[in-house]
Amino acid sequence: MGCPCTSYFKANVEEWLEEYRTCVAHVSDDVATHLLSMSASTMDRLLKGVKRDKPGSMQRNRRSGRNYELLKAIECKSGELVMGCNVEPGDVQTDTIAHCGGDMGGNFWWTLTATDRKTQWTELQPVWNRGVYAARDALDAAMRRIPFEVWSVHHDNGKEYVNNAIAEWRGDRWKMPSSRSRPYRKNDNAHVEQKNGSVVRTLLGESRLDRRELEPELRRLCEDYSGYRNFCVPCKMLVAKTKRKDGKGFSCRYDKPRTPYARVLADPAVPEDAKNALRRRKEKLNCIELYQRILKRLRRIRRMQDLPDGDSPGPVGSALAPCGATPSGTAFASEAGWNNTTSHQPNPSEKCPAFDERNVQAFN
Numbered sequence: 001m002g003c004p005c006t007s008y009f010k011a012n013v014e015e016w017l018e019e020y021r022t023c024v025a026h027v028s029d030d031v032a033t034h035l036l037s038m039s040a041s042t043m044d045r046l047l048k049g050v051k052r053d054k055p056g057s058m059q060r061n062r063r064s065g066r067n068y069e070l071l072k073a074i075e076c077k078s079g080e081l082v083m084g085c086n087v088e089p090g091d092v093q094t095d096t097i098a099h100c101g102g103d104m105g106g107n108f109w110w111t112l113t114a115t116d117r118k119t120q121w122t123e124l125q126p127v128w129n130r131g132v133y134a135a136r137d138a139l140d141a142a143m144r145r146i147p148f149e150v151w152s153v154h155h156d157n158g159k160e161y162v163n164n165a166i167a168e169w170r171g172d173r174w175k176m177p178s179s180r181s182r183p184y185r186k187n188d189n190a191h192v193e194q195k196n197g198s199v200v201r202t203l204l205g206e207s208r209l210d211r212r213e214l215e216p217e218l219r220r221l222c223e224d225y226s227g228y229r230n231f232c233v234p235c236k237m238l239v240a241k242t243k244r245k246d247g248k249g250f251s252c253r254y255d256k257p258r259t260p261y262a263r264v265l266a267d268p269a270v271p272e273d274a275k276n277a278l279r280r281r282k283e284k285l286n287c288i289e290l291y292q293r294i295l296k297r298l299r300r301i302r303r304m305q306d307l308p309d310g311d312s313p314g315p316v317g318s319a320l321a322p323c324g325a326t327p328s329g330t331a332f333a334s335e336a337g338w339n340n341t342t343s344h345q346p347n348p349s350e351k352c353p354a355f356d357e358r359n360v361q362a363f364n
Contacts, residue, residue: 003052006043071162075179078188079154084117085239085255088269090151091117093192094139096130096160097200101208108210109218111200114142115192119263120235121146122195124222126215127160135160136169145226147278148270153178156189199229203298211305221297224290230260232287237263 001009001016009016014036021027038046079093094114098104110127112135123145125138143150153170155161157180170178181188203225209218234257242251258266261282265275 006040006047010038010040010043070164070167071157071180073167074162075177076182077179078185079117079179079181080188080190083238083241084191085237087118088151089116089118089121089148089264089267091154092143092146092150092152093117093154093189094142094161095156095189095192095196096127096135096158097196098130099204099207099209101206103208106210107212108208109214111204111222112138112142113192113195113200114139114146115195116146116148116150116260117191119260119267120191120237121230121260121264122199123226124200126218126222128212128215130158130160132160132163132165136165139166140169145223147264147274151176154181154189156181157183199225203294207302207305209301209305211307214301214304217297217301217304221294221301224294224297227285228287228290228294231282231285232259232290234259234262 017027017032017035084091092114094112096110096112099109099111101108107129110130112125112127113122114125115122123142125142127134127138143153153176155178160166161180170176186193203221236254236257238252239255240253244251261278264270264278
């Protein structure tokens with residue numbers, strides 16, 4: 001019967017015994033009586049050490065032995081043992097988030113998010129299908145864009161992080177310690193989990209992105225949006241957390257809002273040459289122009305995504321298929337012309353709208 005557990009076997013053993021007598025072999029009345037009188041616990045004791053021979057179709061797809069050894073070699077702990085305000089810059093948490101539109105079938109894009117706990121500096125990179133080497137290259141690119149030395153990486157137990165490619169990259173390229181979250185404990189990776197919602201979902205919402213040719217546009221979009229969040233958008237950091245006197249929840253205290261760029265400049269642990277490089281980069285940056293460029297890229301990505309299969313996206317700036325409906329809940333999507341009720345017909349001469357008073361609310 002496929003070796004069910006003894007409690008299930010006990011529940012139906014009388015019926016199966018009669019069928020066994022009919023089609024396989026005779027069973028004496030004494031043996032049948034003895035078998036039917038057994039409890040499930042007695043069966044467990046008698047079968048102790050006997051291997052269960054289950055059908056091949058019931059074989060589970062477990063991790064390979066090599067990946068299991070890699071998993072044991074990575075320290076398993078909470079990434080929030082020390083508050084982010086009490087560590088030095090370079091303690092990075094990373095995670096991936098799916099753009100599947102609610103359907104995990106087929107091929108689609110993921111976004112890899114890397115966040116520094118102390119300064120809140122965040123870098124995004126697109127990943128196709130969360131493949132081993134694609135995730136490794138995306139993680140390497142995100143680490144290189146962080147403007148100071150990374151000395152620790154914390155991630156979850158996903159297969160994109162626990163594999164030989166990542167192990168070799170971490171040992172050869174970065175020579176840094178890494179740790180992983182405890183199973184089913186998302187709060188162990190709390191900083192980057194929060195950025196998945198406030199940064200990635202704010203940008204792309206819940207829509208599905210499954211066209212391979214989106215790669216160059218997604219890479220530029222992630223770079224622009226990472227710069228926008230790091231140089232232009234203030235954020236707060238938790239500095240104190242105490243249990244309430246009534247025992248219900250915690251009382252949290254935050255510092256004054258500052259951009260990650262300002263936090264890096266104010267941190268004495270960051271080398272002066274890294275700060276000077278950031279100052280030069282900031283001098284060339286206009287946050288409003290960057291915001292407009294992000295909206296323009298979002299429109300193009302949506303038009304490319306909505307093209308029928310087999311159609312070419314055409315050159316940059318050309319008129320493409322109309323934007324389709326997209327899920328609500330993202331300010332960038334609504335500002336870029338994505339909505340749930342109407343379809344936006346692009347004009348070939350259409351440009352990004354001027355940043356007038358109507359846009360100030362979306363910018364804020």
